[in-house]
Amino acid sequence: MEKILNLLRNNARLSNRELAVMLGITEEQAAQQVKALEKAGIIKGYLTVINEAKIENAPVFAMIELKVVPMKELGFQDIANRVIALEAVDSVYLMAGDYDLAVFVKGKTMQEVATFVAKRLATLDSVLSTNTHFILNKYKEDGIVLDDGSTQDIRSTLKSE
């Protein structure tokens, strides 16, 4: 199970047949294991890592630090539920440290993100403060280096250095 996860973590497009061959199991076993991981909620989806900077009208990304007042009984769950329901929000993490929630959002323009923070996030009950950081450049995403130049095989560059 762990081996299948590690392979899919790095390349979600591997077929059941390829997984089976690489792990020395049958194709049926590979299919079953993937199904079981999906059913157990361990595999939650299959995404594509996109270097957004290369596409036209690339979106704007921001990370917003949220300080909140935890609710009695519910703790942070209630506010987290309200934040994750917002469509512009990509990721939400509960943090240890100076603030409580790290919220990653995506928008068409900086203005759109600013409006979103001011009108939708800051106004939520129990939000004490927001601190917005716009992302200037992404170097590495989910383990993948985004700049094509720095992914060159050093072995071949050394031969012509």
Place this chain on the structure above:
Amino acid sequence: MSPIHFNERLAKIPEGVLHKYLDLATDPTILSLSVGEPDFPTPFHIRQAAIDSITAGKTFYTPSRGLLSLRKEISAILSRKHQLDYDPATEIIVTIGASEALEASFITLLNPGDEVIIITPAYITYAPIIIMAGATPVPVVTTAANGFKLTPEALEAAITDKTRLLVLNYPSNPTGGVMTHEDYEKIATILRDKDIAVISDEIYSELTYGVKHASIAQCEGMRDKTLVINGFSKAYAMTGWRLGFVCSSPEIIRNISTYHSNAMLCPQTISQFAGIEALKNGDEDIEHMRGEYDMRRRLVIDRLNAMGLPCATPLGAFYAFPDIRSSGLSSMDFCSALLSSKKVAVIPGNAFGAAGEGYVRFSYSYSLAHIQEALDRLEAFMNEIKSKK
């Protein structure tokens, strides 16, 4: 200008097929599967040990045979992993890569007129260095049908009264073949009472898949006539550090040392400190890299066989050596055509001696995505060949 005179033996080195081929493969957009070195960077803790030695100013000469602390670690790991016991003080010498280990061994053991049996397809540099040492390489042909192993029959047929040395290289570059302890016992039976020494180049010893690495030095009566050569390049992804070693009897090591101490003085000090760290704390790194190679190996073999390039399952190293004769092309023509039409570089089998004709060497020391793309192009190439027939 008066002419410069060169060593006459240089002219006897046959022109390398490999160099001819590499001259073709210079386009930087080519997808290469030709490299014979790990794609992993040297593990960070090993690099750090080298940095620490530099910071501490440990950049002087070491003993000619290498730091005793390194030789002790080599002794310990060979005992722990391969049940080979060598005295760090008298039976181990550290060299500048396994390459110098080979060169020093050939120079030390050979005289003009001697014959050296090499197992072909063979690592490219054996024959040239044997020729430079004044001796004659005698190729023994191994085949895919028996996993490219040396058989006792083939060995006996090659032995003459001039034979002084047998060179073994298992796990094999380029075939990925391995020899088991039982296989070696049969070879040892032939050699035990003959004055033929054995060089066992075990540089891929840590990269075997599902089988335990064996050494002919483990066979009774063979230890003191065998030179076990190994190094750090493949096991710890340390090719550029140039660090290797020879283990053998005190007499053989003393003789190699006479040559090595004059030719090289001592191995690189910085690399030796990296080597100590690798041997002490590198087991997990090997485990990780071997696991990755193994998965790629399975994928490569499965797809090569499926596309009509039959391939004996390699049990060691990081090469597949498929039979390409179904294409109707020679090794060189196959590689040139694949290069020009699909921009994929693999090495023609005859670069490893005449026995490699009809094969190509496919290295899987590349990322999975790189290998998959190359396999897709190779498959398209094979489909075009089939449709033309």
